[in-house]
Amino acid sequence: MDFTHDARTTGLIAELTAFMDEFVYPAEPVLAAQLADPDRAPWSIPPVVGELRAAAKARGLWNLFLPGEGGAGLTNLQYAPLAELTGRSVLLAPPALNCAAPDTGNMELLAQFGSPAQRERWLRPLLDGEIRSAFAMTEPDVASSDATNITTRIERDGDEYVVNGRKWYITGAMNPDCKVLIVMGKTDPAAEPRRQQSMVLVPRDTPGVRVVRGMRVFGYPDDDHGGHAEVVFEDVRVPVANLIGAEGAGFAIAQARLGPGRIHHCMRALGIAERALELTCRRVNSRVAFGRPLADQGVVRDWIAEARVRIEQARLLVLKTAWLMDTVGNRGAHTEIQAIKIAVPSTVEWILDKAVQAHGAAGVSQDTPLAQLWAGNRTLRLADGPDEVHRRSLARRELAKYR
Amino acid sequence: MDFTHDARTTGLIAELTAFMDEFVYPAEPVLAAQLADPDRAPWSIPPVVGELRAAAKARGLWNLFLPGEGGAGLTNLQYAPLAELTGRSVLLAPPALNCAAPDTGNMELLAQFGSPAQRERWLRPLLDGEIRSAFAMTEPDVASSDATNITTRIERDGDEYVVNGRKWYITGAMNPDCKVLIVMGKTDPAAEPRRQQSMVLVPRDTPGVRVVRGMRVFGYPDDDHGGHAEVVFEDVRVPVANLIGAEGAGFAIAQARLGPGRIHHCMRALGIAERALELTCRRVNSRVAFGRPLADQGVVRDWIAEARVRIEQARLLVLKTAWLMDTVGNRGAHTEIQAIKIAVPSTVEWILDKAVQAHGAAGVSQDTPLAQLWAGNRTLRLADGPDEVHRRSLARRELAKYR
């Protein structure tokens, strides 16, 4: 057992840290100003994001998330501390490095399951950063954490699939640069539960695709990255070649996509927590009430100790999970992936709550990133299935050991 | 000891319940639509609010909060269940009944401390619902939970006071109908700490008053009721007659204002909790996942039981506090007012969190009121001094019993 990063990782950490210091943190107020500009086109991506992407690509800090061809070739364990670093400026650093959800998951999916033609048409420009993409799975009318509930239909009609359904919280789909959606629906509702679903690629400008509105997250439109769209598919026709993998493979592909997606979220969330803790420490060291800095208050110190202790534990579990994914595969790391999905967002939520509290009114305002980070992190307890589903499933395996 | 409401209260509960059913709940989707109207003037109050106010006034459901002249003459204990009912539709019912903060506190303050001229000029139109008002105390640059930190200056210059300073989170001040601000500042920074502050009435259109921007609460502008403004006062001149009470009385007046303000918040918060619990029960009774309604899940049931048990306890403490305020005065109820200020928002936050979780993505969206209610309630752990300040103070008194 050894807790040191290898040489390549150590080098990349240094490079990325320098990039964050030189480019990313200084861009944060620029992003805020560009987002607040009244003349900005709705849902357009602020120019500073493109500038950062160019700078990162030029330095080779690009596609670090992707293990195979077209990516940086890093293992999950190598990528973990880098993804965490990007979480420290989570609105800017992940897109700057072309490592932002949902593109990352979509690129992995296409790399693993896409046909050569699909990879050429969609994966290449995604890897090059020319376009963005979305993943359309969640539906408003059903508990889609249970994939058998999905109501969107994908019906074959000659050489085409016809898609009908309603999706929401389709992250990034308000972004005009988003050119394609991967849509999950049922091709065969009569098949056994996990063979009913399929995935098709639907260009965003296909007739019948209607982007209805941007869904909010605790009031935030998240319009820095294309928000979260409600999208209606009405008799949307795509060629059968747009099917990803085989008919009925949708559930399995979704499962394959989720493991890396979840751990990436957790890695970044740790960076969010570290940033929040740093902001909290700076705040309480400088803010004076009742004659002394807040940092002298025992309760505030208690928060800070608790935050540090929780972060350390959560990070180690994320790292071990990454290592397991690398060594025994995503399926072998299933329990641990669930464990971090359960543990990390609630840990980070607790830390962000205390950070908000330490900042007073500024903590809930637009003048610190804390409230927005809180809101984004809060959704992680719901996204990809609520915690409760994962906890029940994890317990079932634990109980089975002693039956 | 007796836990029944008196006859007048029981009657008013019935009247208000009927009003909620007939007018308020049906107006909720109307409000949402009017707020979302792209042609709406920024920060203007949606017309449905005015319609409700007319309806409520016509029925005599008006100024229920105010114990004395011009009000309904209710005790705090009588008002408590009514205020709770308004909390069930907290964006609409409190303003409909002219019982919304910060006007309530301002009207009480003017009724208690205002000169006859001040009462005629400002209190009467407030009671009549012709204008709205704001209360400018919190400052961005200092921990204003410690009033001795306040930096806004109110300096006498001949027959005028000159106000200079910066305030933020001035609720309602973005509202064009807001005609006057009660401003807290220091008239004598050299006096002993609790005699330095004074309050003056500043008409919102006074030269030098600059409403800078609307502050956000977890992404929400709260533009249904005039938001939360940042306001700069630059050499703002008002006649000396605009002083409320005496010079140096600002701290004492603020204290007097806080007691009722805090309990009103707590009363309404209980209504929010009841509404959230109702929405949760309805949701989990109808939503199916993995083959059965969410209501069959043990963890969901556990939330619901906990919610009910916590609400019952919190409500009783609020009621007892109201009774104490009526019988021994606000000062005599000091410990209990602090206790509910500590207990209620965190209880309601917990319930809203579970309600969000039970609603999945809808819970964080604009399609249920839950996320916005959560955000508004979250600020109560900060407003009028963060919980931690009140906890320390309450503990000090407890410890003194045994010293």
Added chain:
Amino acid sequence: MDFTHDARTTGLIAELTAFMDEFVYPAEPVLAAQLADPDRAPWSIPPVVGELRAAAKARGLWNLFLPGEGGAGLTNLQYAPLAELTGRSVLLAPPALNCAAPDTGNMELLAQFGSPAQRERWLRPLLDGEIRSAFAMTEPDVASSDATNITTRIERDGDEYVVNGRKWYITGAMNPDCKVLIVMGKTDPAAEPRRQQSMVLVPRDTPGVRVVRGMRVFGYPDDDHGGHAEVVFEDVRVPVANLIGAEGAGFAIAQARLGPGRIHHCMRALGIAERALELTCRRVNSRVAFGRPLADQGVVRDWIAEARVRIEQARLLVLKTAWLMDTVGNRGAHTEIQAIKIAVPSTVEWILDKAVQAHGAAGVSQDTPLAQLWAGNRTLRLADGPDEVHRRSLARRELAKYR
């Protein structure tokens, strides 16, 4: 609504407070010494208990718990603050006043369901304090929170019932003064689930009654009051006249017994919490570490505030529940009885945990009452059905409102 105690209650509070000060608290070290005496007969009740009983009886502080004939005639609401006071010295005050479980529940049961002969034979000496009793319901081999699981058999054989079964945690049954056990068993396992059980009176010296051992509670034998026995019934024969009520009425009688039993536990638990909070305040006011009293530590203050806020809420819910039992009956107060059963023990546990922590090693030792109080209170989360059962049941009723 009114939160003042009536005159009789106020008078009794004063009398009982005086009795606690004059007799009970000074007897605490005497009890400890008598319990530690190596020459003491195992499980014998220390003499100081008898002395206190005589003193209380002489002052009329006797059987305060019993509403009807033979008791003090107090309502639940009147008894509540008195029971709380006894909780402040919970090993001594309840037995001193003949108000200790399980005798209280047994006396109520006999008063309500006993035949005249049963009342003469058992109730009268219990009311007079001549004997003690036990209630034999819990079984080691099944989840007896679900009464349909009970395996003890009560079979009619001519003019006798024959009892066979194993019970444990039969409080008080190690006490040589315990003369009778009320035993719950099945007379008709084929009846519908809630009509299978009956109760019989079994004199402790009946042949076939074997008191096997004293069960421990976190290491404590609780030998101040007869501990918690494991008892085996082997072909134990009692006359049919020993049946309480009718055959098949056991479940209903048990339910009737539980309501008052639970609220009495909760009332006393509040007294325990108040005592613990007092001890904590005294400790932290006087104990110095790192140059200042523990009371100056912010975290310690936070505990104290939280304790006070929680106690106030819990007490009000207990009082309201008592009032409901008085006004709408135990059945009408079912939800509230469950609510306090859920809320109070966990609240008191939290406070005792902090009290232990504030006392350091002394807190876990025999030199303060805190660890033993913690252990006793911990069992309340299990006794009469674990919290989880009550929470599920309470939630079911809440959910049914919206179905």
Added chain:
Amino acid sequence: MDFTHDARTTGLIAELTAFMDEFVYPAEPVLAAQLADPDRAPWSIPPVVGELRAAAKARGLWNLFLPGEGGAGLTNLQYAPLAELTGRSVLLAPPALNCAAPDTGNMELLAQFGSPAQRERWLRPLLDGEIRSAFAMTEPDVASSDATNITTRIERDGDEYVVNGRKWYITGAMNPDCKVLIVMGKTDPAAEPRRQQSMVLVPRDTPGVRVVRGMRVFGYPDDDHGGHAEVVFEDVRVPVANLIGAEGAGFAIAQARLGPGRIHHCMRALGIAERALELTCRRVNSRVAFGRPLADQGVVRDWIAEARVRIEQARLLVLKTAWLMDTVGNRGAHTEIQAIKIAVPSTVEWILDKAVQAHGAAGVSQDTPLAQLWAGNRTLRLADGPDEVHRRSLARRELAKYR
């Protein structure tokens, strides 16, 4: 980074697991019976412990904790999973392997700071398992987590030191096999705070050493391993050669002793948690209530998932801490040692609480190990300084990063 154990550790895990299966678990009921034997000499160690010690020594499973000469030569990281395994049967396995506190800490201390004569006289028989020892630091009258509070005096008088003072919770000192105490006291109260203390070796049979009584832990005497004594030192004279290290070195030696002691406690506590989780799973899989196994209850599953997730995180932090101690030294691992001291006991307490709850009355009884394990673990939040002291200290270092 690599999460696999090395070959030696893997081998020892297998050997120890086999030893646990073959010898230790079967000895658990034997221990219980021997402890309950009414003819047993008070505080004598049950014979089964000696038998296990012989068996372990014969297999070379001996002194695994000790890195240097006389020990197994394992690193902390290698020892960690072995210590965890011993925690699964914490009353038997640690003493069986001569790896039980306080002997472990005392042997380390003597190995590191003892003179050749001291090592020959005390360390050798301790390593050989011929005697046991105690460590006398905690005092009843002061907050001894702050070592400057210690009041025990060690005064030089010619060739002797004279010890006067009162200590309590001296683990193991009731054991007749305990032959020596390491006593912390002040040799120079006028020196600077961390140079006032010294340590001397005091044979337990020295005149003036009075073992007053066994302190309890939540009712438990812990008489399987010599309990926790209160010891009075009255003019106890030992030769100056019994000083460990130099005068004034007591504080530094104590600090050196604490790091390994704390991590050993944490390692074993993880084994306790695993055992408790196993017992819980077995219980809920087999116990039926309301028609189905407890394992089907959602709340019970939630506990199990939470337990697994918490254990995994806590273990990784313990392992990383061990690795840091091995690679950068105890001082370099200071923050992490504090972090596990804070995190592990509260995690294990939570798991034990749920295990108790799942076991019902059996959980608080002498028929499962759970209540006693809970009580022992509870003391870890107090021992070697309460959590609150460590949290404040850890926070101070975190805050200093941003000052």
